[in-house]
Amino acid sequence: EEDTSYSHKEKHFFTHKPNMATILGKESGLNLKETELCLGLPGGGGVGGGGGGGGGGGSSEVETPRATGKRGFSETVDLKLNLQSKEDLNENLKNVSKEKTLLKDPAKPPAKEILEIEGDLEKYFRAQVVGWPPVRSYRKNMMAQKVSTEDVAEKTTSSTASGAFVKVSMDGAPYLRKVDLTMYKSYKDLSDALAKMFSSFTMGNYGAQGMIDFMNESKLMDLLNSSEYVPTYEDKDGDWMLVGDVPWEMFVESCKRLRIMKGSEAIGLAPRAMEKCKSRS
Amino acid sequence: MPRLAYSFPEEVLEHVFSFIECDKDRGSISLVCKSWYEIEAWCRRRVFVGNCYAVSPATVVKRFPKVRSVAIKGKPHFADFNLVPEGWGAYVFPWIKAMAAAYPWLQEIRLKRMVITDECLELIAKSFKNFSVLVLTSCEGFTTDGLAAITANCRNLRELELRESEVEDICGHWLSHFPDSYTSLVSLNISCLGNEVNLSALERLVSRCTNLQTLRLNRAVPLEKLANLLRGAPQLVELGTGTYSTEMRPEVFANLAEAFSGCKQLKSLSGFWDVLPSYLPALYPVCSSLTSLNLSYATIQSSDLIKLVSQCESLQRLWVLDYIEDAGLEVIAASCKDLRELRVFPSDPFGLEPNVALTEQGLVSVSEGCTKLQSVLYFCRQMSNAALDTIARNRPNMTRFRLCIIEPRAPDYLTREPLDAGFGAIVEHCKDLRRLSLSGLLSDRVFEYIGTYGKKLEMLSVAFAGDTDLGLHHVLSGCDNLRKLEIRDCPFGDKALLANAAKLETMRSLWMSSCLVSYGACKLLGLKLPRLNVEVIDERGPPDSRPDSSPVEKLYIYRTVSGPRLDMPGYVWRMEDDSALRVS
Numbered sequence: 100e101e102d103t104s105y106s107h108k109e110k111h112f113f114t115h116k117p118n119m120a121t122i123l124g125k126e127s128g129l130n131l132k133e134t135e136l137c138l139g140l141p142g143g144g145g146v147g148g149g150g151g152g153g154g155g156g157g158s159s160e161v162e163t164p165r166a167t168g169k170r171g172f173s174e175t176v177d178l179k180l181n182l183q184s185k186e187d188l189n190e191n192l193k194n195v196s197k198e199k200t201l202l203k204d205p206a207k208p209p210a211k212e213i214l215e216i217e218g219d220l221e222k223y224f225r226a227q228v229v230g231w232p233p234v235r236s237y238r239k240n241m242m243a244q245k246v247s248t249e250d251v252a253e254k255t256t257s258s259t260a261s262g263a264f265v266k267v268s269m270d271g272a273p274y275l276r277k278v279d280l281t282m283y284k285s286y287k288d289l290s291d292a293l294a295k296m297f298s299s300f301t302m303g304n305y306g307a308q309g310m311i312d313f314m315n316e317s318k319l320m321d322l323l324n325s326s327e328y329v330p331t332y333e334d335k336d337g338d339w340m341l342v343g344d345v346p347w348e349m350f351v352e353s354c355k356r357l358r359i360m361k362g363s364e365a366i367g368l369a370p371r372a373m374e375k376c377k378s379r380s
Numbered sequence: 381m382p383r384l385a386y387s388f389p390e391e392v393l394e395h396v397f398s399f400i401e402c403d404k405d406r407g408s409i410s411l412v413c414k415s416w417y418e419i420e421a422w423c424r425r426r427v428f429v430g431n432c433y434a435v436s437p438a439t440v441v442k443r444f445p446k447v448r449s450v451a452i453k454g455k456p457h458f459a460d461f462n463l464v465p466e467g468w469g470a471y472v473f474p475w476i477k478a479m480a481a482a483y484p485w486l487q488e489i490r491l492k493r494m495v496i497t498d499e500c501l502e503l504i505a506k507s508f509k510n511f512s513v514l515v516l517t518s519c520e521g522f523t524t525d526g527l528a529a530i531t532a533n534c535r536n537l538r539e540l541e542l543r544e545s546e547v548e549d550i551c552g553h554w555l556s557h558f559p560d561s562y563t564s565l566v567s568l569n570i571s572c573l574g575n576e577v578n579l580s581a582l583e584r585l586v587s588r589c590t591n592l593q594t595l596r597l598n599r600a601v602p603l604e605k606l607a608n609l610l611r612g613a614p615q616l617v618e619l620g621t622g623t624y625s626t627e628m629r630p631e632v633f634a635n636l637a638e639a640f641s642g643c644k645q646l647k648s649l650s651g652f653w654d655v656l657p658s659y660l661p662a663l664y665p666v667c668s669s670l671t672s673l674n675l676s677y678a679t680i681q682s683s684d685l686i687k688l689v690s691q692c693e694s695l696q697r698l699w700v701l702d703y704i705e706d707a708g709l710e711v712i713a714a715s716c717k718d719l720r721e722l723r724v725f726p727s728d729p730f731g732l733e734p735n736v737a738l739t740e741q742g743l744v745s746v747s748e749g750c751t752k753l754q755s756v757l758y759f760c761r762q763m764s765n766a767a768l769d770t771i772a773r774n775r776p777n778m779t780r781f782r783l784c785i786i787e788p789r790a791p792d793y794l795t796r797e798p799l800d801a802g803f804g805a806i807v808e809h810c811k812d813l814r815r816l817s818l819s820g821l822l823s824d825r826v827f828e829y830i831g832t833y834g835k836k837l838e839m840l841s842v843a844f845a846g847d848t849d850l851g852l853h854h855v856l857s858g859c860d861n862l863r864k865l866e867i868r869d870c871p872f873g874d875k876a877l878l879a880n881a882a883k884l885e886t887m888r889s890l891w892m893s894s895c896l897v898s899y900g901a902c903k904l905l906g907l908k909l910p911r912l913n914v915e916v917i918d919e920r921g922p923p924d925s926r927p928d929s930s931p932v933e934k935l936y937i938y939r940t941v942s943g944p945r946l947d948m949p950g951y952v953w954r955m956e957d958d959s960a961l962r963v964s
Binding site: 234237239241242 | 458460461462463518544546572599653676677679725726727729759784786788817841843868
């Protein structure tokens with residue numbers, strides 16, 4: 100049985116192998132420590148007991164690194180989590196270490212499951228156990244539809260129930276992430292979540308409501324000329340837009356994917372974004 | 381002595397048998413002797429098929445030539461929670477086709493968890509001249525075009541109920557296909573439809589069908605239109621509202637309140653999507669006579685819920701979200717003394733932290749105050765053995781107990797121990813318990829209790845529980861009346877299953893997913909028990925490509941008299957029995 104030891108001191112359930120993460124981090128100039136798989140305890144946000152759930156491909160597995168120094172993504176473990184307190188955490192760690200682990204080829208790229216994790220990891224785990232809690236899809240769809248009551252013509256498909264997952268890429272980061280936009284209520288929430296995921300990125304220049312002040316061209320130009328990162332998104336029409344130009348709800352509706360790019364690269368988007376903005380108002 | 385002198389004429393026997401409606405008794409009658417078998421078969425009017433693959437349409441139609449009413453169930457229960465992949469089966473078409481030929485006088489079709497296409501609906505509309513009842517519960521595969529075929533052609537339609545089905549809503553005009561001369565509607569349930577129906581057609585339909593007793597609207601029907609509909613059907617017994625929210629306008633409110641007070645027969649209310657609490661008082665005139673109230677989509681706060689429910693003194697069934705909180709349940713315990721069934725659904729099932737003040741205490745209160753309580757479905761975030769013990773002692777008359785502690789493997793929150801003793805108390809004291817769903821931290825012990833005391837148990841649902849095969853063994857060997865067993869994410873493997881293989885023929889079905897049953901064991905079961913269909917569901921590819929010792933993803937075993945089914949999708953493999961290997 101593998102001895103997976105965890106750094107309890109850091110109150111992290113498991114972490115990447117420092118080697119790979121720091122190497123990649125150094126290469127891209129990002130501090131990837133923040134993007135490590137770190138599950139905190141309840142309070143700051145605990146971990147959902149979602150592991151070990153049945154699903155299309157069997158249990159929802161999450162990879163955990165070995166203590167030895169091999170690459171972190173080389174193992175998968177059946178999570179049986181029930182974290183109510185730190186004592187439970189320790190108890191469960193003992194349980195987890197008894198689980199069978201599958202060795203994967205360290206040279207292979209990391210499994211998709213690890214990477215496509217939204218900012219709020221705990222919620223990810225809860226939601227990823229297929230069919231648990233046992234709430235019928237019909238009910239889930241009905242409750243999810245409360246977000247937009249005007250849109251009654253909306254088909255009750257499971258995509259409504261699972262939220263609005265969009266991929267997030269950041270220029271220079273080696274992996275993509277995924278966020279569920281329906282988990283956030285405002286640009287600020289999203290910004291905070293993205294900041295946690297990609298720690299060198301902030302939307303600080305966006306003003307109180309997090310919306311771009313398009314009328315202030317010089318301010319806009321400053322932003323775009325900086326080496327700061329700006330968030331952009333692809334909308335339903337396939338156009339790439341600056342995040343923050345429309346009301347939050349409209350953004351959630353129309354956003355298909357997010358890309359965080361250097362301000363200087365986003366400069367080409369600004370005119371288009373402004374045009375679209377003008378045509379709407 | 382001529383035997384004839386001692387036997388009743390057939391007509392007399394038929395007449396006697398017509399008073400026996402229960403399927404089980406009908407089955408017993410048919411076993412008495414050959415002539416009773418034949419007579420009974422000839423006069424059986426209702427057939428219930430609990431598993432559409434347990435018997436073929438041809439067999440049913442051959443044995444019971446004069447059936448008027450059919451009820452069929454398809455997918456396993458866990459399909460409700462997305463554990464059964466798309467395309468698994470449960471197609472009703474072969475049944476409709478066989479019945480179209482054999483039962484021209486068929487009147488009623490009731491389906492649950494089946495796939496029914498527009499083609500099927502058209503065939504129904506065309507084939508059965510006296511067709512009167514169509515109830516589709518948790519079904520899928522059809523569109524509003526199919527419904528149009530029904531409404532246009534079924535002159536004698538009395539009931540059309542779409543309960544929580546997935547309907548592709550193409551056009552709301554299907555409702556308008558009822559001819560103007562059509563007045564026989566008794567029950568209409570369109571609650572699951574996404575789009576608007578033609579409201580003026582609905583209003584006209586409702587007002588000319590004077591026998592209308594049940595009307596369940598969909599969310600698209602605005603609150604402003606409800607009063608008019610009610611005025612058109614003051615004889616309504618069951619109503620499902622549409623959206624129960626609009627701008628607060630006194631005249632709309634007054635209109636609504638007046639309409640409700642005109643409905644003197646109203647006993648059941650549901651719907652309540654998007655509730656504006658200030659419109660709830662419009663219901664007050666009918667509250668005291670309500671026996672059934674479904675507020676399980678109403679995201680309103682405890683105080684508003686309490687104001688409403690405290691007036692429903694005749695309530696027998698209550699479905700509500702956990703916004704009711706412990707405080708609300710205490711009020712219910714004090715006010716709804718006739719309560720038989722309580723279902724509390726989670727408002728935020730995926731959230732980690734509790735968002736409402738609902739704990740085990742709410743259920744304890746209700747179990748104390750509502751002496752007739754026999755059916756419970758309760759989602760909560762904490763439970764204790766002590767609470768379960770109290771509930772069990774309070775309510776030995778409990779027949780259905782389904783508890784879902786949201787966190788898998790959550791222990792007794794007070795003692796940190798498994799909840800074995802608590803559930804043990806439930807099965808021990810509730811001697812008539814027929815249905816049980818477990819949750820929380822559970823060891824093999826709880827199954828020992830269940831096997832020992834759960835003698836009347838017919839359906840058991842298990843998730844994230846148990847330690848070893850011993851747990852499963854207790855259940856299979858102890859529960860004499862077990863019909864349906866569904867298990868997910870439990871460490872149960874081959875031993876218990878193989879040791880109790882014969883038990884499987886006495887049950888309707890067994891579902892096991894994310895457990896430790898090996899492919900080899902499945903093969904063995906399939907080989908030795910030809911009267912079972914042992915179906916392995918595995919989306920990783922053919923089980924043959926993995927070692928025999930490797931656990932299967934999902935397993936569905938059911939008894940059948942009709943052999944292998946012919947419509948298995950690519951990810952389902954049936955384990956062959958001996959007969960397949962014999963040279964014929």
